[in-house]
Amino acid sequence: MPKTERRNFLLDFEKPLCELEARIQQIRELADENQVDVSEEIAQLEARANVLRQEIFSSLTPAQRLQLARHPRRPSTLDYIQAITEEWIELHGDRGGSDDPALVGGIARLNGKPVVMLGHQKGRDTKDNVARNFGMATPGGYRKALRLMNHANKFGMPIVTFIDTPGAWAGVDAEKLGQGEAIAYNLRQMFSYDVPIITTVIGEGGSGGALGIGVADHLFMFEHSVYTVASPEACAAILWKDAKKSGQAASALKITSRDLKELGLIDRILTEPASGAHSEPLEAAATLKQNLRESIEKLSAMTPEARRKLRYSKFRQMGIFEQGEIS
Structure with missing residues (x-):
């Protein structure tokens, strides 16, 4: 990414690191122009930058992780699909007159094997985000997802989904067209499928809009992604x-990957590059591909009945708590 463009998308906590990296680059360029050896000084500054990077990204607050999850340069569903698959054919329409651009899907070849991939799709800029409805799917989007998942189940292809949405579209038209019914129907059907289902929260996972494609045998989250019943802004406005x-609200909701792993709600945290997935998207994609490959191999070795039981028990145990005796 060009330096000027990168600065335009800097988050507040990234600025000290970016300024230090810019200083290192400036010294390099001056040294090259004047043919001066500054390798020792550069090494010291790079060591300082590594320490600063570790300090910043290892101590992010939940609100800061939410900022990273919403970063405009964070890899999207289509970015990951194009980076990790050998072939990709996008399929359109819910066969009911709608083709929602906020939820994309199709058939892909991953590690030489056919799979169905689908997920929420946000835009890169304001114009693109408006066209994609900011990744908030309509009922037609969830019905398109259902059509693709039914296709996968019929032909024995694993289902891979990517979650990245602030929530399902809550407009009046969405309610008229049965938003709640569309999501609920997806939940029921996903529990019944024979094929492996793997879901990854790649950015922001919000409310039922996320869960509408999130019933899975294995549920992964990228390190700086978030998963929540309601956005922190909505929660704060309500409470x-x-x-x-x-x-x-972000701290109270337990929205981070670490919190959700400790609560047993997700199966695995996918490590991001040192400065976040947006800084090294191909490295993040390689991590995702490796984990998907391992998951598909493990789940494919199970019987369909065993996978359904695993899926059911996973979600059945969510929300269970133990209460000790009062002395």
Whole structure:
């Protein structure tokens, strides 16, 4: 990414690191122009940058991780699909008159084997985001996903889904067209499928809009992604009538991958590059591909009945808590 474009998308906590990296680059260029050996000084500055990078990204607050999950340069569903597959054919339409651009899907070849991939798709800029409805799918989007998943189940292809949405579209038209019914029907059907299902939260996973393609045998999250029943802004507005308290809500909601792994709601955290997936998207894609390959191999070795039982028990155990005796 060009340096000027990168600065335009900097988050507040990234600025000190970017300034230090810019200084290192400037010294390099000056040294090359004047043919001066500054390798020792460069090595010291790079070591300082590595320490600063570790300090910043190892101590992010939930609100800062939410910022990373929403980063405009974070890899999207189509970015990952194009990076990890050998072939990709996008399929369109729900066979009911709708083709929602906020939810994409099709048939791909992953490690030489056919799979069905689908997921939420956000835009890169304002114009693209408006066209994609900011990754918020309509009922037609979830019915398109259902059509593709039924196809996968019929022909014995694993289903791979990617979650990246603030939530399902909540407009009046979406309600008229049966948003709740479309998501609920997907939930029921996904529990019944014989084929392996692997879901990865690649960015922001919000509410039922995320869960509508999120019933899986294995559920992964990228390190700086988030998964929540409601956005922190919505939660703060509901509880405190003040959206400015979204940082407090983000901490209380337990939205980070680490929190959800400790609670047993996800199966695996996928490590991101040192400065986040947007800094090294191909490295993030390689991590995703390796984990998908391992997961598909493991799940494919199981019987369909065993996979359904695994899927059911996973979600049946969510929300169970133990209460000790009061002394």
